[in-house]
Amino acid sequence: MSIMGTRVARTEDPKLLTVGGTYVDDIRVPELTGAARVTFVRSPLGHARITGIDASAARAAPGVVAVLTVADIDDLPPPPPPPEGPPPDEPAPLPLGGVWQEPLLAVDRVRFAGEPVALVITDDAYRGADAAGLVSVDYEPLPAVIGPEAALAGETLLFPEAASNVAVTNGKPADPAAFDGCDVVVERTIGNQRVAPVPLEGRAVAARWHDGRLTVWVSTQNPQISRFIMVGAFGLDPGAIRVITPDVGGGFGAKIGVDRDALLVAWAAKHTGRALRWTETRTENLIAMTHGRAQRQTIKIGGTRDGRVLAYRLDVVQDTGAYPRLGGFLPFLTSLMAAGPYDIGRVETAYRVVVTNATPINAYRGAGRPEATAAIERAMDLFAAEVGMDPAEVRRKNLVPAGKFPYHSPCGPVYDTGDYVGALDKVLAGAGYAELRAEQARRRARGDVVQLGIGVASYVEITAQDAANGETARLEVHDDGTATVYTGSSPHGQGHDTAWAMLVQDDLGIGMDNVTVVHGDTDLIPLGIGTYGSRSLQQAGVAVHRAALDVKDQARRLAADMMEASEADLELDTERGVWHVRGDPASARTWADVAGHAGADGLAASINYAEGTPTFPFGTHLAVAEVDTETGKATLVRHVTVDDAGTVLNPVLTEGQRHGGIAQGVAQALLEEVVYDADGNPLTSTLTDYAAITAAELPSFELLASETPATINPLGVKGIGEAGTIGATPAAHSAVIDAVSHLGVRHIDMPTTPARVWAAISEARNRQ
């Protein structure tokens, strides 16, 4: 029986449960013995000119090895000039550069609180904190630009040379005729707030320069891309840099590649010749790791009185923080998926990317797609309320019907496969929608203090958006019958080791226990892309599958030669993991036999799978929230979902991905927000201030199964890593608003904190 689709416990777990993972700060290799500690001196101000730095007192402090400022960076190539010509329609996820260039250390101006200004290197971490306090930096404060409105107002410029705070403009101007023929048009500006990724392990780097070679241990989602970035930043040959990624304690998009802090640590190791370590504090993580989301969205939706949506427009202002690290990429993805799972005749999008005095924005679980879904789902709810229809019914009426795939979205992408109405109906049935509405009606009729709200969100998303970048796999079968997989996709909790071993067992009959999965070392795996964008199974997994099939072909030839039989007569018995002549099970040759018969190159295959295209997972989330109308406190009491990501390889892993995504999605709807004051001071710089969601704030989730296979890859798989944040945020958000909608509330910006909910109720009551 095939192992595919069965519930397989993870091979990663015994180590993680008994001695713990080996994260960067846990590495105890001889090369790092006696490594000094890096402590950053960071800007305490959101926006200021630097008029002087005096490091003399710090340099004289006990245990200080070196203090490095921008004046010490004299051994790096200049950043490449920005590309010439007009910006492309499809922006690359790359820094803009040019006048928007982000330096390694702040030069003469700091643009966010937390920006690196100097590095202190000491023999131990405690002394680093002491000495960092002795570095004297003279700042001349400037007015801070916080939020999209201030950025667009342009009274203060972050980059005077750019003459604007708007870094990217894209999209179509509004067509005055777009909403012609609509009986009802609703328009509203909503916030999709800035949130912090908060991987439990923050950023961490260790680095050593020895014999002309730089070795960097870094907590990243992409060791090979990290090396590529370092090659550019340091002007070294790829062969002169080795990047090692051990266990990684969560990434969520914020650990794609390496950022300036990591580059500085690696550079400092080379510059000083000392092995160095840096593990950030949680405060550094909350103020200087990238944040996510941060869009102001203006949504306009129109349609007929009977609930058919005819036109939709989305205008986005993307707050990109102090430096446009991703250019226009995130709002590009938002625009790409703006129409959501609905068959809408006219859809227009436009976006502007603005700089503000806050930490840069980067990918965060979903990266542009949760923002698209939040916008269209809010629009559908507002439209449903305006025409007086049930929000689930309005969705059913507008979802792309099952017979219309592949479906060409007016925003560009071609949705591959789906059954959107089926997903909606399954969730409504599973949740007992009619009974929930009846309970809601009873509470409303009684005037209960605690009211019930139901939020329904349908979605389609894009996974492996960058499928053209491909992914690598190398599979070796050894003459002891074991196998090793080298994967270009370096994981951070997803379960690649388990999943890739399952694929090998299924294809070759080599038991999972005999398969070792290797990742995260550019000496062993020079080429690879990594883990992000819900791409790993459909890119790296398919690459492993292809490598296994290649090995199988080679093995068939070897076995035929050994057994003096024709290749066509040979069979692989994947239950026993042996080759035999058809009809003669006794003629069996083991994988050890076959591999032992291979030549000097061994029995191995290397694959770079780049033929894939993006896939479009879909689903529906239904959230049930209770809202205390006297205190404004909202509590999620149920969350029911269908997340269809094609064929499921291991339900244990996909369910885990869905659970985690739901929690993070609900967290954005109900609790989490990064807050800066008007002067650019971060007010959520510790976990006592940033409301990272806890077990006590969540119910158990009700996951319903649905598998509509993808047709563009041989495994039938789509991505699942980000479905949770994409579906859960609008569902939970909608549930809270729905609970108080009978009081006259139409919208509450996220997060729906007690203060905001209470204020919305009061305002609605005062209006009446």
Next chain:
Amino acid sequence: MTINGSAVAAEVADRTLLVQFVREVAGLTAANIGCDTSSCGACTILLDGQSVKSCTVLAAQAEGREVTTVEGLASGPDELHPVQQAFRAEHGLQCGFCTPGMVMAAVSLLAENPHPTEEQVRSGLEGNLCRCTGYHNIVRAVLAAADAVEGQERP
């Protein structure tokens, strides 16, 4: 102090935290440092059988006392503690960074309340953050471990 049954003695600076002592002096790196405000619980270990956040305890405060980390939980190399076993069976971990602290918090929770309800598990683990699992399978694992321990204790 005694760590996982072995005596560990060292002279350290006054301000050394217990988590630093366990990680840097004793060389036991399972307990992690995830914050600086004792909010996340990644450093949770047992001190005289009670769970503590070892980033908020000075090493000196543990002098002469008994420390248990996740490395000392299993009775043998192939014998997982029921809580570890349940985390494995229920997929109660993904990246693993919160796991050593979460497991120790769960052990302590079950010692105080061997038959918790789901709500009691959720409120009992409120001081331990996990960013990967959405807590769903962690809660299931703790409830399953409670059942398993009860099953073992039954004659």
